[in-house]
Amino acid sequence: MPEAPLLDVRGLRVRFNAQVEAVRGVDLTVERGQTHCVVGESGCGKSVSSLAVMGLLARGAKRSAAHMRFDGQDILGLSDTALQRLRGDRMAMIFQEPMTSLNPAYTIGSQMAEALTRHRKVGKQQALDRAAELLTKVGITAPGLRLAQYPHQLSGGLRQRVMIAMALMCDPELLIADEPTTALDVTVQAQILRLLRDLQAELGLAILLITHDLGVVARIAHKVSVMYAGEVVESASATDLFAAPRHPYTQGLLGCVPIPGKIKRGDPLGSIPGTVPRIADGFTGCGFRDRCAHAMPQCAVSVPQRDDGAGHRHLCHLS
Amino acid sequence: MLKFLARRALLAVLVMLTVLTISFALTRLSGDVAVAMAGPQATQQDVDTIRKAYGLDRPLTVQFVSWVADVASGDLGRSYLYHAPVGELIRSRLPVTLTLGLTGLVIALCLALPLGIVAAMNEGRVLDRGIMMVAVLGQAMPSFWLGLLLVIWLGVKWQLLPISGVETWDGYVLPGFVLAFSAVPALMRLTRGGMVDALASDYVRTARAKGLTRFSVVMKHALRNAAMPVVAVAAVQLGFMLGGSIVIESVFALNGVGYLAWESISKNDFPVVQAVVLFLATIYIALTLLADMFNAVLDPRLRIS
Amino acid sequence: MAFQLRRLALALGFVIVIGIALVALLAPWITPQDPFLQNLDARMAPPSFMDGGTAAHFLGTDQLGRDYFSRLIYGARISMLIGVLVVVCSGLIGTTLGVVGGFFGGRIDAVVMFIITCRLSIPLILVALTVVAFVGSSLTVVVLTLGLLLWERFAVVARTTTMQVRNLDYIAAAWAAGCSRPYILLREVLPNIVHHLIVVATLEMALAILLEAALSFLGLGVPPPLPSWGLMIAEAKDYMYFSPWVILVPGIALFVLVLGINLLGDGLRDRLGATRDA
Numbered sequence: 001m002p003e004a005p006l007l008d009v010r011g012l013r014v015r016f017n018a019q020v021e022a023v024r025g026v027d028l029t030v031e032r033g034q035t036h037c038v039v040g041e042s043g044c045g046k047s048v049s050s051l052a053v054m055g056l057l058a059r060g061a062k063r064s065a066a067h068m069r070f071d072g073q074d075i076l077g078l079s080d081t082a083l084q085r086l087r088g089d090r091m092a093m094i095f096q097e098p099m100t101s102l103n104p105a106y107t108i109g110s111q112m113a114e115a116l117t118r119h120r121k122v123g124k125q126q127a128l129d130r131a132a133e134l135l136t137k138v139g140i141t142a143p144g145l146r147l148a149q150y151p152h153q154l155s156g157g158l159r160q161r162v163m164i165a166m167a168l169m170c171d172p173e174l175l176i177a178d179e180p181t182t183a184l185d186v187t188v189q190a191q192i193l194r195l196l197r198d199l200q201a202e203l204g205l206a207i208l209l210i211t212h213d214l215g216v217v218a219r220i221a222h223k224v225s226v227m228y229a230g231e232v233v234e235s236a237s238a239t240d241l242f243a244a245p246r247h248p249y250t251q252g253l254l255g256c257v258p259i260p261g262k263i264k265r266g267d268p269l270g271s272i273p274g275t276v277p278r279i280a281d282g283f284t285g286c287g288f289r290d291r292c293a294h295a296m297p298q299c300a301v302s303v304p305q306r307d308d309g310a311g312h313r314h315l316c317h318l319s
Numbered sequence: 320m321l322k323f324l325a326r327r328a329l330l331a332v333l334v335m336l337t338v339l340t341i342s343f344a345l346t347r348l349s350g351d352v353a354v355a356m357a358g359p360q361a362t363q364q365d366v367d368t369i370r371k372a373y374g375l376d377r378p379l380t381v382q383f384v385s386w387v388a389d390v391a392s393g394d395l396g397r398s399y400l401y402h403a404p405v406g407e408l409i410r411s412r413l414p415v416t417l418t419l420g421l422t423g424l425v426i427a428l429c430l431a432l433p434l435g436i437v438a439a440m441n442e443g444r445v446l447d448r449g450i451m452m453v454a455v456l457g458q459a460m461p462s463f464w465l466g467l468l469l470v471i472w473l474g475v476k477w478q479l480l481p482i483s484g485v486e487t488w489d490g491y492v493l494p495g496f497v498l499a500f501s502a503v504p505a506l507m508r509l510t511r512g513g514m515v516d517a518l519a520s521d522y523v524r525t526a527r528a529k530g531l532t533r534f535s536v537v538m539k540h541a542l543r544n545a546a547m548p549v550v551a552v553a554a555v556q557l558g559f560m561l562g563g564s565i566v567i568e569s570v571f572a573l574n575g576v577g578y579l580a581w582e583s584i585s586k587n588d589f590p591v592v593q594a595v596v597l598f599l600a601t602i603y604i605a606l607t608l609l610a611d612m613f614n615a616v617l618d619p620r621l622r623i624s
Numbered sequence: 625m626a627f628q629l630r631r632l633a634l635a636l637g638f639v640i641v642i643g644i645a646l647v648a649l650l651a652p653w654i655t656p657q658d659p660f661l662q663n664l665d666a667r668m669a670p671p672s673f674m675d676g677g678t679a680a681h682f683l684g685t686d687q688l689g690r691d692y693f694s695r696l697i698y699g700a701r702i703s704m705l706i707g708v709l710v711v712v713c714s715g716l717i718g719t720t721l722g723v724v725g726g727f728f729g730g731r732i733d734a735v736v737m738f739i740i741t742c743r744l745s746i747p748l749i750l751v752a753l754t755v756v757a758f759v760g761s762s763l764t765v766v767v768l769t770l771g772l773l774l775w776e777r778f779a780v781v782a783r784t785t786t787m788q789v790r791n792l793d794y795i796a797a798a799w800a801a802g803c804s805r806p807y808i809l810l811r812e813v814l815p816n817i818v819h820h821l822i823v824v825a826t827l828e829m830a831l832a833i834l835l836e837a838a839l840s841f842l843g844l845g846v847p848p849p850l851p852s853w854g855l856m857i858a859e860a861k862d863y864m865y866f867s868p869w870v871i872l873v874p875g876i877a878l879f880v881l882v883l884g885i886n887l888l889g890d891g892l893r894d895r896l897g898a899t900r901d902a
Contacts, residue, residue, distance in 0.1 A: 056527055058519070059442075080533070088530030095521060095528075103522040104620060105543040115529045150619040166529070330741065337742045345751060348758040448629055455633075455890065459883035461834055463841050464857060464875040471868055555744075562747035566838050580750055581842060584757045592754055599747040 004072055005029040006174055006206045007053070007091075011066035014045070014052050019280050022048045022061075024230040028208070029223075030174065035200065035207040037217045037238070039253070040227035043276055046210045047096075049227070050176050053208070054093050055083045071173065089119040092167035096179035098159035102151035108162055109147030115169040127169075134165040138195055157188035164195065171203070178210045193219055214257050218242065223311075226250045229279050229287035234314035246306070246314040248292045286315070294318055327611055331604050338604075339390065342596040343383050346589035356399055356587050373399070373590075390597065396590035400583060405594040409576060416568070416575035420561045422495030427502040428553060434503075435510025439545075440537065442515050451511075454504040462563070466497040466570035494571040498564060502556040509552055513545030520544075547617050554610035558603035634891025640884025648700040655694040656682070659851050663689035671869060683873055686856070687863060692870075695851035696877055702852045703833045703881060706767060710832035711825050713771025718778025719814075719821060725779070726786030727809060736783065743776045752835065753844045761847045766839065770832050781824050785817040819896035826889030830882045837878055853878045 007030040014023035023045040030036045038046045052063045055075075068076045070091065075083065087093075095101045103111060112134075113127035122130075128147060135143035138161040151159060160180060167175055177196065181189040197220055199205055211217060217224055221238040226249065234247040245251045252272040274291035286292070289299040296317060307313045346352065353370040354361075370376045374385065389396065395405040438450040473479045473493065481490045517523060518541050526540040565577035572578075576595060583591035647654065669678060669685040671692075683692040725736030755769045789795065790813065798808050837854030839845030846852040848859070853874040860870035 054528060056524055084530045084532060086530065087528055093528040095525065097521050100521040101525045103526065103540050103544070105618065106540075114531065118529060118531055118535075152620045163525070166525075330738070333738065334742050334745050338745055341742075341746060341751075345754050346758065348755060452633075455886055456883065458886055459830070459879050461837050461854075461875065461878050461882070463838055463854075464871065464878065467857070467861065467864060467871055468875070471864055471871075475865055559748075562750055565749055565753070566842065569842060581753070584750075584753050584844065587758075596747060596750055596754065599750060600745045603745050603747070 003032065004069075006032045006071055007208065008067070008069040009053060009065060010068075012049060012052060012068065013064045014048050014057065015062045015064075016060065021279065021281070022230055023052065023063075024279070026225075026227070026230075026232050027235070028053075028225060028232070030206045030208050031222070032173070032206050033200065033204045034222040035196075035209055035220050036223045036225065037209045037211060037221035038225045038227055038232075039211055039214060039217050041212055041276065044227045045230040046212075046227045047178050050093070050178050050208060050210050054087060054091065054176060056087075056093070085119070088115050088167075088172075089170045090172055091174040091176065092170070092172040093176040093178065094160070094163045094167050094180050096182050098156050098163055098183060101163055102159055104151055106150075107147065108149055108151065108154070112147070112162070112166045112169060115166055119170050130169060131165070134168050135162070137168075137199075138162075138165045139191075140165070156184055157191065160184060160188075160192055161195070164192075164199070168199070168203070172205070174206045174208065176208045176210075179212070180209070181216060182211070182213070189216075196220065214253060226253065229276055231287060231315060233288065233316070236312035236314075240310075240312050244312075246312070246318070247288075247316050248294055248318070249288050250314075252291075286317075323615075324612070327608060331608055334604055335601065338597060338600040339387055340383075342593040342600070343386060345596060346593045347379065352587070352589050356589065369399075386593075395594040395597075398583070398588055398591050400586050400588040400591070405591050408579060408591065409594065409598055412574060412576045412579045415573055416561060416564050416577055418491060419494055419498060419564055419567070419573065419575060420557055422491045423498030423502070423560045424553065424557045426495050426499035427506055427556065430499065431503045431506035432510055432549070435507045436514055436537065436542065438507070438511045439514030439518060442518075447511075450507070454507050457500060458504040460500065462497050462501045463566050463570050465500060466494070466567060469493050469497065470570070490571075490573075494567045494573060497570070498560050498567050501563065502560060506549060506552060506556065509549050510545060513548055514541055517541035517545045543617075547614055550613055550617065551607075551610045554606040554613075555603075558599075558606045561602060562599050630891065630894055633887045634895070637884045637887025637889075637891055640880060641888050644700050644881050644884065645704055647697055648704040651697050651701050655691075655697050657691040657694045659690060659694040659698045660849055661690060665689065668863060668867060668870070670867065671873075674869070684869065686870065687859060692873060695856060696853075696873060698851045699853040699856060699874060699877065700881070702763070702846055702850060703836070703878070705763070706770070706836045706846075707829040707833045707885070709767045710770045710774060711829045713767065714773075714775035714828060714832075715778050715821065715825055717772070718775030718824075719782045721775070722779040722782025722784075723786045723809060723813060723817075726783040727790055727813060729787075733783070736779065740776050740779050743773070746773075748773055749835070749838060752839060753842060756839060756844045761844060763846055763850070766836055766845055770835055774828050774832055774835075777824050777828060778821060781820050782817060785820045786813055789813050789816045819892075823889055823893045823896065826885050826892065830885040830889070833878070833882055833885070 007028065009026065009028040012023055012026040012028070013021060015021045026045070026049050028036065028038070028049070038049065040046045048057070048061075051057050052061075053068065057063060065076055067074050070086070075086065078086070102108070109128050109131055112131035113124055116122055116127040116130055117124065131147060132143040135146055140146055140158065140161055146154070146158075146162070151162075154162065164180075180196070181192050184192065193216060196207060196209075200207055207220075209216070209220065217238065223236070224238050224241045225232045225235040226241070226247065227233070228249050234241065234245065234250045241250065242254070245254055249272070256271060272291055277287060277290060279287055284302065285300040286295075286303045289295040292299070298317060303315045304317060305313060305315055353366050353373070353375050356373075357366045357369050374382060377385075386396070393406070395409070397403065398405050398408055401408060434450050434453075438447045441447045470493070474481065480493050481487065518537070520541075522544075523536060523541050526536045531540070561576075564575060565581055567573070568575045568577035569581055576598070579591065580595040582588070583595070663685070666681070666685050667687055667689045669681050669689075671684045672678060672682050674684075681691050681693065683696060686692055686695065721736050721739065725733040752769050752773060756765055759765050795808060795812055798812050803812075836845055836852065837857070840852040840854030841858045843858060846855055848855060856874040857871050860874070864871045
């Protein structure tokens with residue numbers, strides 16, 4: 001009997017208003033010490049799913065699920081206070097916009113210390129020591145100086161490192177990273193990804209990483225879920241998915257990425273025609289069918305869930 | 320930062336000079352000040368005496384320059400009505416007006432901040448709509464009329480609070496409240512707007528992701544950033560309140576600077592009028608300067624640059 | 625539901641403003657009596673629906689025996705006249721300053737900003753009182769004084785919105801097409817900021833009406849025997865403890881009119897997508 005996954009979400013749905021459902025029955029599992037990437041284009045519901053797990057959805061958004069287990073405990077019905085105690089302590093999150101995600105009015109030190117003093121009985125000085133230690137760990141030199149600085153005095157890459165260090169203050173088991181590298185320069189992106197991978201190896205952190213960038217997925221993921229129009233259309237281990245994508249959308253996505261050696265100079269790069277449809281209530285069948293080269297009449301009626309038994313699942317009539 | 324302050328100070332001096340000119344010009348609008356001061360029953364000799372005593376027989380430019388020189392040396396002139404130095408008159412009336420203005424500001428903030436915060440936290444809901452509706456209603460209320468209504472009901476019919484005079488502290492409650500009332504809608508809208516933006520911001524999401532309590536998220540992380548424009552506007556509003564106290568002081572029979580101004584305007588006591596205009600303008604200019612500096616303290620982005 | 629409420633508020637504001645404007649226009653035809661006619665035998669008569677009221681005076685009479693209802697209706701004329709004329713006057717001044725500053729920028733803008741700062745530093749009510757007192761009180765003086773003082777919000781909003789519009793593509797296209805500066809200002813810039821200015825106009829109209837009432841209340845606004853609502857409250861002040869309705873009636877009229885204008889302004893802002901604050 002294998003150990004239960006750290007995070008196990010079944011049938012997650014998020015609704016913003018009466019008509020539009022942004023997330024339509026998503027399953028996600030994150031194993032301890034592993035990285036699970038959720039990939040998809042903007043608007044597919046991947047960020048919303050991650051916010052839903054943290055309980056950070058904007059007001060007016062409604063979430064529901066069959067279950068949402070964190071370390072075996074269903075966190076779906078938890079009270080606000082109980083969820084607050086979990087957040088920032090055992091599960092932490094970092095965001096896409098390091099430029100605006102830190103409060104401009106407080107020093108780095110005070111914002112970092114706050115994360116620890118909220119959850120542990122420690123003094124301010126101890127918390128600051130811990131913050132300095134973590135800043136060093138995420139590769140920031142002169143942590144003492146940084147702690148006294150304000151966010152606007154730091155570059156984007158530094159701020160994202162601060163965000164990561166802040167997320168680690170309470171030694172969480174799960175780190176949710178919502179497009180952590182999107183807003184950064186390419187060189188900084190690589191540094192941040194390496195940092196996340198190193199931290200995972202050192203601390204045994206489980207990471208749920210949201211991204212639209214298959215390059216990021218290839219570098220860091222153990223498992224991948226491909227989302228499209230609010231659904232997970234394909235889910236597999238990273239090696240499987242890149243070697244043998246099954247869903248036409250995944251195949252299309254992979255066709256959009258230039259791979260040295262595979263694509264000759266001058267050959268056109270792939271693209272997926274059309275745009276993501278607006279999925280209103282009463283929609284049935286496959287969300288991708290209007291853009292799919294293999295669309296069949298039955299795609300408008302229903303889509304079967306296919307499973308190869310080794311953890312590679314996808315939603316399609318094609319096998 | 321120093322450069323910013325130096326520029327602000329220079330601007331303040333220029334504005335002061337303009338206001339000096341305007342307050343001087345204002346009192347010469349009536350044409351012959353001496354005739355107006357002497358009153359309808361005066362003889363030509365009375366008028367001449369006054370003209371000489373107040374130096375009104377000199378050319379306008381000379382009068383202006385000598386007035387500016389006097390003001391610069393701290394001499395605001397002599398009141399014609401009270402036969403006393405204007406500076407002393409203002410100083411003796413100032414405590415009443417200043418207490419009234421500060422009471423008004425404190426009451427305004429005590430009402431506007433919580434209401435604005437609660438409205439923002441319930442954005443779009445019935446509670447928010449209700450609070451904003453109260454703001455619209457409040458904005459339409461003529462303050463002197465509200466003052467009279469409160470005097471009739473709270474003061475006379477139910478005898479809860481004194482209706483005139485400030486011999487005891489509670490004399491300030493009604494006038495302070497009425498004065499605050501005119502500032503509440505603007506401050507409340509501003510607080511609400513700032514809080515709505517702040518609550519939807521990324522850093523508030525980060526604060527929530529840290530597991531902070533709702534109280535800490537709202538009061539520490541959101542309010543601090545939403546408060547910055549409120550501070551600036553509150554200072555401006557205090558300036559307006561001191562100016563507006565002229566109406567309130569008359570309703571509640573308070574003997575402050577506003578009443579002094581009204582009296583001297585009605586009785587053509589021009590040295591007092593120009594001095595009070597200048598004085599209130601100076602306070603306003605000083606307040607906006609202070610607000611800018613206070614904002615620089617609140618917002619670290621302005622502090623170091 | 626919130627949406628419904630907003631439309632209701634806009635409709636209410638519209639009805640109030642149009643209603644009072646009609647009453648003001650038609651005053652000579654709808655007033656039951658001459659608002660200036662004194663009758664010292666019938667002073668301080670209560671409204672007809674209260675004890676001791678007579679059918680002859682719907683809202684009773686004032687301290688000189690003048691019909692209160694007729695004075696109230698004529699008061700609407702004063703308030704509306706003041707509101708509209710002051711807004712025209714201050715709108716012209718403020719918009720010109722703001723558009724010029726925002727459009728040309730640089731030193732010209734610095735001068736405009738300086739003028740706005742100076743205007744804000746001047747204590748509004750005090751200066752208005754002084755001008756009216758020293759020049760002599762009349763309707764014209766009140767209108768001109770307030771018109772010359774209440775332009776700063778027009779200027780601030782016109783300046784900011786002009787700056788935003790100035791950099792848009794269609795202005796660049798007009799430049800490229802060789803249009804003259806006045807043409808661009810009047811035909812391209814102004815039409816695209818006018819919806820912001822309309823919202824400011826409603827706010828300033830409300831403010832002008834309230835200020836006139838305050839000035840008249842202090843005895844330095846519209847001169848008696850003109851029936852300004854503010855003046856009516858001032859004249860009734862001595863009797864308010866015994867007959868509160870003498871200050872309630874004109875006060876409520878003032879409150880309702882200003883409320884209507886503000887509701888209209890708020891509704892228009894939502895509709896036109898304009899900003900309230902600059």
